[in-house]
Amino acid sequence: MTEFDFIRKYLQNRQQDHQVVLGIGDDAAIVRPQAGYDLCFSSDMLLKNRHFFEDVEPEDLAWKVLAVNISDMAAMGAKPKWALLSAGLPELDKDWLSRFCNSLFDLAQRFGVTLIGGDTTRGDLVFNVTIAGELPQGQALRRDAAKAGDDIWVSGKIGLAASALNYLLKRCDLPFEVFRRCEAELLRPMPRVALGRAILNVAHAAQDVSDGLAQDIGHILTASNVGAEIWADEVPTLPSLKTALPREQWLQYTLAGGDDYELVFTAPQHCREALLEAAQKSNTPITRIGRITDACRLKVVNSVSDGMEIALTSLGFDHFG
Ligand code: ADP
Ligand code: MG
Secondary structure (H helix, E strand, C coil): CHHHHHHHHHHHCCCCCCEEEEEECEEEEECCCCCCCEEEEEEEEEEEEEEECCCCCHHHHHHHHHHHHHHHHHCCCCEEEEEEEEEEEEECHHHHHHHHHHHHHHHHHHHCEEEEEEEEECCCCCEEEEEEEEEECCCCCEEECCCCCCCEEEECCHHHHHHHHHHHHCCCCHHHHHHHHHHHHHHHHCHHHHHHHCCCCCCCEEECCCHHHHHHHHHHHHHHHCCCEHHHHHHHCCCHHHHCHHHHHHHHHHHHHCCCEEEEEECCCCHHHHHHHHHHHHHCCCEEEEECCCCCCCEEECEEHHHHHHHHHHCCCCCCC
């Protein structure tokens, strides 16, 4: 199979999108955004042995490559629309590619994303997706919009993916069923697009939790020039995971683990009802885990009543840290 067979047979003409004027097959793609919308762009790269293990199933890999990008759209409150996929592949293996592409298009279809282009080269296994989404003009959920007094909320459960990863790296022990449950989150995160869109106009700042909850909240604090208090025991978890891990480990994986692809966001206190409604409407559980302060630092304590400050060994993942 040649590069061009691959593009024609596996990528081209698999989707319909009336806003795509010109899709895969020309030098560049053309899309037509809706009037009154801003376009919003993001890009995320996944490398073998850094973001995934060599023996990963192609279905899981494709899922993650696209899901982490869709998650960035969710974090802006955008509707994900168009993606470009650049791939470094050691060989064109038909079976592997067909499994990879089926899973990729399956996820794309679920979220209404159209693949409009990309690049394919021979090389070590690496993927980069660039994604574009649409946002009602001027309404994006930005990191710089948090205000002192805001509540801090998070979606879903945090720390499961990191626990699974640490189990695989033999850094912790877990009952096998607990590991399996956590591994599902590590392999196939479900981007919170519906929630992101439902909290537009309600939430102030938002971002997705990819590199560790504490570190990612830190980005909001820096951008907004505010501080925060987080109540560790309010952070939503898997009860059987919390029981299985020593507290130090549970705290570290939950507050600084990463790979969650949940949304963390801030909103005024008077919006609690509206947020719970948005959560219900989007079928996404949300939990209040702290508040924005004017202290200009992040303080993690055990709980609202036990204000004992928790020192974390690291706040999250840094490729060069
Ligand atoms: P060019 O040489 O003009 O850059 P290519 O031969 O690399 O074009 O690609 C041909 C067409 O196939 C382009 O429309 C490109 O966007 C698309 N394409 C190539 N690789 C991929 C990929 N991995 N995923 C999606 N589209 C791709
Ligand atoms: Mg090219």
